[in-house]
Amino acid sequence: MVNKKQFIAMLLAGGQGSRLGALTKHVAKPAVSFGGKYRIIDFALSNCANSGIDTVGVLTQYRPYLLNTYIGTGSSWDLDSHDGGVAILPPYATETGGQWYAGTADAIYQNLDYINLYDPDYVIILSGDHIYRMDYRKMLRTHVENNADLTIAVMTVPWEEAPRLGILAADESGRIYDFEEKPAKPKSNLASMGIYIFSKKVLEESLIADSRDADSEHDFGKNIIPTLLSQGKRLFVHRFEGFWKDVGTIPSFHETTMDLLEAQPQFDLMGKDFPILTQDDSLPPHYVGPKGSVDRSFVANGSIVLGSVEHSVVSSGSTVEEDAVVVDSILLPDVTVEKGAKVIRAIVGEGATVKAGVTFGSADVNQPIAVVGDDAVVE
Amino acid sequence: MDRVIGLIAANFETTDMGQLTEERTVASLPYGGAYRVVDFPLSNMVNSGIKTIGLITPYKYRSIIDHVGAGKPWDLDRKSGGLFVLPGSVFGIHSENSHFLLRDLRRNMIYLQRSPAPYVLVSAANVISHMDYRPIIREHIRSGADVTMVYNTCDRDEPHRLGLTVENGRVVGFKPNPRKYEDAAVDTFVITRELLMKIMEWYAAVDYLDLFEAIEGDLDKMDIHAWKYEGYVRQTFTSRDYFDYSMELLDLDVARELFSRERPLATKAQEDAPAKYLEGAKVKNSLIANGSLIEGEVDHSILFRGVKIGKGARVRNSILMQNCVIGDGAVVENVILDKSGSVNAGAVVKGTGDATYIKG
Numbered sequence: 001m002v003n004k005k006q007f008i009a010m011l012l013a014g015g016q017g018s019r020l021g022a023l024t025k026h027v028a029k030p031a032v033s034f035g036g037k038y039r040i041i042d043f044a045l046s047n048c049a050n051s052g053i054d055t056v057g058v059l060t061q062y063r064p065y066l067l068n069t070y071i072g073t074g075s076s077w078d079l080d081s082h083d084g085g086v087a088i089l090p091p092y093a094t095e096t097g098g099q100w101y102a103g104t105a106d107a108i109y110q111n112l113d114y115i116n117l118y119d120p121d122y123v124i125i126l127s128g129d130h131i132y133r134m135d136y137r138k139m140l141r142t143h144v145e146n147n148a149d150l151t152i153a154v155m156t157v158p159w160e161e162a163p164r165l166g167i168l169a170a171d172e173s174g175r176i177y178d179f180e181e182k183p184a185k186p187k188s189n190l191a192s193m194g195i196y197i198f199s200k201k202v203l204e205e206s207l208i209a210d211s212r213d214a215d216s217e218h219d220f221g222k223n224i225i226p227t228l229l230s231q232g233k234r235l236f237v238h239r240f241e242g243f244w245k246d247v248g249t250i251p252s253f254h255e256t257t258m259d260l261l262e263a264q265p266q267f268d269l270m271g272k273d274f275p276i277l278t279q280d281d282s283l284p285p286h287y288v289g290p291k292g293s294v295d296r297s298f299v300a301n302g303s304i305v306l307g308s309v310e311h312s313v314v315s316s317g318s319t320v321e322e323d324a325v326v327v328d329s330i331l332l333p334d335v336t337v338e339k340g341a342k343v344i345r346a347i348v349g350e351g352a353t354v355k356a357g358v359t360f361g362s363a364d365v366n367q368p369i370a371v372v373g374d375d376a377v378v379e
Numbered sequence: 380m381d382r383v384i385g386l387i388a389a390n391f392e393t394t395d396m397g398q399l400t401e402e403r404t405v406a407s408l409p410y411g412g413a414y415r416v417v418d419f420p421l422s423n424m425v426n427s428g429i430k431t432i433g434l435i436t437p438y439k440y441r442s443i444i445d446h447v448g449a450g451k452p453w454d455l456d457r458k459s460g461g462l463f464v465l466p467g468s469v470f471g472i473h474s475e476n477s478h479f480l481l482r483d484l485r486r487n488m489i490y491l492q493r494s495p496a497p498y499v500l501v502s503a504a505n506v507i508s509h510m511d512y513r514p515i516i517r518e519h520i521r522s523g524a525d526v527t528m529v530y531n532t533c534d535r536d537e538p539h540r541l542g543l544t545v546e547n548g549r550v551v552g553f554k555p556n557p558r559k560y561e562d563a564a565v566d567t568f569v570i571t572r573e574l575l576m577k578i579m580e581w582y583a584a585v586d587y588l589d590l591f592e593a594i595e596g597d598l599d600k601m602d603i604h605a606w607k608y609e610g611y612v613r614q615t616f617t618s619r620d621y622f623d624y625s626m627e628l629l630d631l632d633v634a635r636e637l638f639s640r641e642r643p644l645a646t647k648a649q650e651d652a653p654a655k656y657l658e659g660a661k662v663k664n665s666l667i668a669n670g671s672l673i674e675g676e677v678d679h680s681i682l683f684r685g686v687k688i689g690k691g692a693r694v695r696n697s698i699l700m701q702n703c704v705i706g707d708g709a710v711v712e713n714v715i716l717d718k719s720g721s722v723n724a725g726a727v728v729k730g731t732g733d734a735t736y737i738k739g
Binding site for chain 1: 637645664
């Protein structure tokens, strides 16, 4: 017997995130390390936990191994519950065969059975790609108050970013009358954050109809939302004010991380009242040696700093050896920067090593950020 | 290691820790910037494959129960085996400085009776080490000894430890007050379960004694082997020990041994962002835990999680427990500052090299 739930979450975590290049060669984008000790998916999962959502389906597809083991029973987010909890939902086979998730909508469609198990009134569809804090309960309130079929979280973005996003237009009551996915000439700068609350019945009907449409790409932005709009359904916006970033490109990953280091950052990792939860691995405090120095940086547990770290993030379990210099860079977990090496404006993948004396990256801001993937050796 | 169950004596009580143990036990003393003292034997047991562990708590058990909970950080929240919290006695003669109080062992006899395991590995809670018990257990089983006691040679006078006379690998005598270069027990031993239960029956009338006080008279009848441990090990009995041994962690070799990623030390999970250094931070020769926010100078010190060091503040040779706040421009030297302690902006708090100032 499964208890009925009012509100459950479906978290899309199957994307490769190919624009992160070497960082997603071995892992899916939601599993990429961020902020010294987190993984990108922690932010959405923590939002669920902090919003009182206790049932979360995580849809995985691209290189899911690390993600699966990382999420485990969900205990890191207090989601290891008998009543609900976290479920990892990879593509599966049935008596008629099986297939990969063909798109975001198809991924949810193929898991309608999971959703129906809980018989929820509302389903929130999330993406495991974004850095933000959000209380989804507030969005649910907007949805219920508007008696909406679908509510889309939106924020105003700089105009130059609009062509990369889903752009919509809403009237004064918040009702959406226009939606365009990645418009060449955007008519507004109100962007979808890829967070949707559906009334379950509408979700189910629209996904079933979409599954039968041979021309559909089975995508929420390209297919489901335009169709619902054309049917005159009640689509509303939920305006979000606060920090939200898609760290899906190397420049945005680097820039967003560097902003964390400010004394008054746009996104405060240290905020206690809405904590970001993660799989904590009981590492010891970090050690700074007699000749070490650290300035304007984040340094995580398990790290050892014997050289110099300036305006950088040193993630869990990394080592900066004597006379090594790390500037404007991100060392992901378990990196070693050997004696006398220099890492400048670079992102060094998990478990990678920068050999002694080597210089990796360049202070020249006209050069791209240097990136090396997981377990690489820079010689 | 299904043939061995663990027993941790976390019921050690003392007045030599001063304010540090006013509200907590020695076992739950914060240690090494992120841990509690009991994490060491608990993790060592789990990492040695022991899956059933009894934890004897003292009367002041709130802090220790709060820390260990159901044993989840050590994977001890099991359907079969796992962590057993064994309350020590409240009544009777208050026995300070007893390492293995018979009465508390006897009170929890049922834990021993119910186990099918032939051997028990017993450790005091205050043994700071990265000990692998497996070779000791193997040797105990191979030799057929009644008891195998772990010992080492004191590198200073250590009056609170139990001195041993070891001849040809056998313990032939106990003596109090071991001095530098003398051998002493590290309060870790393997004993045959049946024998441990028998000892408790034999000495039921004098259960205010320590286990080793009791068996001292029977030494000639027992086959007690000695196992010399060559790794780093410390036992904290006094606030001086606590400060000195904590500071030894600033030696990278010691830290690397105790905090090895092989057989790692586990502790209750905490949710803190990495430590943040702002402009003006100057940190040397220190251990800094996650959640700390540093704008001042820190030298030769240990900062637990969530400590704030204000602009221009100077902290030297000190231990600041979790959530301490050092105001702008304050000076802190030779101090142990307990949890959530604060030093006002511009204030000066100094202990001397010999007399560490402990502030609650």
